[in-house]
Amino acid sequence: MFDKDNLEALELLIDTYNDTDQDTLVLIGKYYLKLDKVIRTRIDKISEKEISLIISLEDKEIHKKIKFPKTVDGASAVSTFLYSYLSEARINAPKDYPKTRLEKLIENTLNLETYITNVKTKKIISSNIIEITFEGGLENLPDLKNDAFMYFMVHKEIDHKFPKNFTIQNFRSLSSQENNPYSAAYYTIKSYRENEIDVWFVLHDHPGPLAIWADQVKEGSSVAIWGPRTVFSPPKETNNYLFIADETAQPAVLSAIENLHKNHSYTCLFETQNKSSRFKINDPNNQISWIYRDQELAGEGTELIKCIERLNLNSKNLYVFGAGEAKQISSIRKILKRQFNLGTKQMSFTGYWRKLAN
Numbered sequence: 001m002f003d004k005d006n007l008e009a010l011e012l013l014i015d016t017y018n019d020t021d022q023d024t025l026v027l028i029g030k031y032y033l034k035l036d037k038v039i040r041t042r043i044d045k046i047s048e049k050e051i052s053l054i055i056s057l058e059d060k061e062i063h064k065k066i067k068f069p070k071t072v073d074g075a076s077a078v079s080t081f082l083y084s085y086l087s088e089a090r091i092n093a094p095k096d097y098p099k100t101r102l103e104k105l106i107e108n109t110l111n112l113e114t115y116i117t118n119v120k121t122k123k124i125i126s127s128n129i130i131e132i133t134f135e136g137g138l139e140n141l142p143d144l145k146n147d148a149f150m151y152f153m154v155h156k157e158i159d160h161k162f163p164k165n166f167t168i169q170n171f172r173s174l175s176s177q178e179n180n181p182y183s184a185a186y187y188t189i190k191s192y193r194e195n196e197i198d199v200w201f202v203l204h205d206h207p208g209p210l211a212i213w214a215d216q217v218k219e220g221s222s223v224a225i226w227g228p229r230t231v232f233s234p235p236k237e238t239n240n241y242l243f244i245a246d247e248t249a250q251p252a253v254l255s256a257i258e259n260l261h262k263n264h265s266y267t268c269l270f271e272t273q274n275k276s277s278r279f280k281i282n283d284p285n286n287q288i289s290w291i292y293r294d295q296e297l298a299g300e301g302t303e304l305i306k307c308i309e310r311l312n313l314n315s316k317n318l319y320v321f322g323a324g325e326a327k328q329i330s331s332i333r334k335i336l337k338r339q340f341n342l343g344t345k346q347m348s349f350t351g352y353w354r355k356l357a358n
């Protein structure tokens with residue numbers, strides 16, 4: 001049986017494939033399962049042993065199961081197998097069959113670089129956010145704007161000097177070893193300048209290696225970062241935006257609203273702990289609503305969901321970007337999808353972190 005955390009991660013994986021990666025599932029149906037006339041493929045359920053699909057053909061609906069080569073223990077193992085079915089489907093597909101969204105994403109990651117950069121300054125933004133400015137080694141870092149995020153790799157010795165030729169491959173080769181001194185997590189580029197970036201680190205309860213590193217690191221220390229990538233991709237006709245973010249995703253939203261067209265409107269729902277964790281921000285038209293968790297813990301706030309249930313939205317030309325704790329974001333996504341009949345291209349929801357039972 002999957003544990004609770006893995007069940008939630010699998011639920012999110014199924015929703016994402018069914019809503020966003022339909023083209024990949026159809027490709028798997030056509031060229032991995034070798035079925036003719038596949039119009040739509042949906043993941044029905046996933047167990048430790050197999051994945052159950054419902055496949056719409058031109059004239060009927062059929063059920064198919066793909067058995068995993070070995071028992072899986074969670075969402076990341078399932079993803080690995082899905083990628084392998086996708087690559088086998090690609091081998092069997094005609095040469096001119098269009099690349100799927102997921103294939104394009106994977107292709108993009110192959111060309112990403114690792115950069116070694118140094119802490120320049122640290123600044124307090126609120127009671128639970130600190131800004132770290134990194135400088136140097138970033139001459140070739142592209143400015144993707146919006147929610148551009150990087151994979152931050154840190155060493156348990158805070159003063160560790162990364163060798164100049166250290167890359168994500170070195171990190172990956174060590175990751176299965178016991179006593180691996182490196183840890184990593186994704187963080188957003190809040191602001192980009194030449195050879196310099198600002199990143200906002202949330203300091204949270206039960207801090208993991210990255211929050212500890214950010215809290216303790218001093219000027220001059222180095223970090224390895226790999227990326228950047230983005231998921232923010234509103235359809236061309238978008239002229240109205242809804243942003244939903246806890247502290248971890250507020251840098252992405254602040255960066256995205258800087259680039260919006262002047263005539264476009266937006267609303268931000270920013271969840272934070274309380275008044276002391278709210279930061280100062282120029283918001284002359286009151287487009288940012290702050291929602292406090294107060295006594296509730298991060299990832300368990302109920303006010304944000306209530307606020308979303310009360311929303312009165314015109315979904316025409318609307319794009320919704322939401323990120324925060326995975327389970328919370330998954331509930332929000334379901335509510336918005338149900339209430340406002342949003343098309344899949346009008347939404348981008350990402351679990352930025354996962355609440356674990358500590």
Ligand SMILES: Cc1cc2nc3c(=O)[nH]c(=O)nc-3n(C[C@H](O)[C@H](O)[C@H](O)COP(=O)(O)OP(=O)(O)OC[C@H]3O[C@@H](n4cnc5c(N)ncnc54)[C@H](O)[C@@H]3O)c2cc1C
Nearest residue numbers: 185186187188202204208209210211248352353354355356
């Ligand atoms: C695309 C992307 C962009 C992101 N951008 C940012 C960013 O700009 N700033 C930022 O701070 N984070 C950001 N995150 C989230 C960040 O990667 C996670 O919070 C990460 O888990 C932190 O690692 P850690 O080592 O501190 O904690 P972990 O070792 O991962 O977790 C340790 C414990 O802390 C809990 N935990 C983790 N994060 C939080 C949190 N935020 N609040 C409360 N409890 C938490 C976990 O449930 C666990 O119990 C982003 C994530 C993604 C996927």
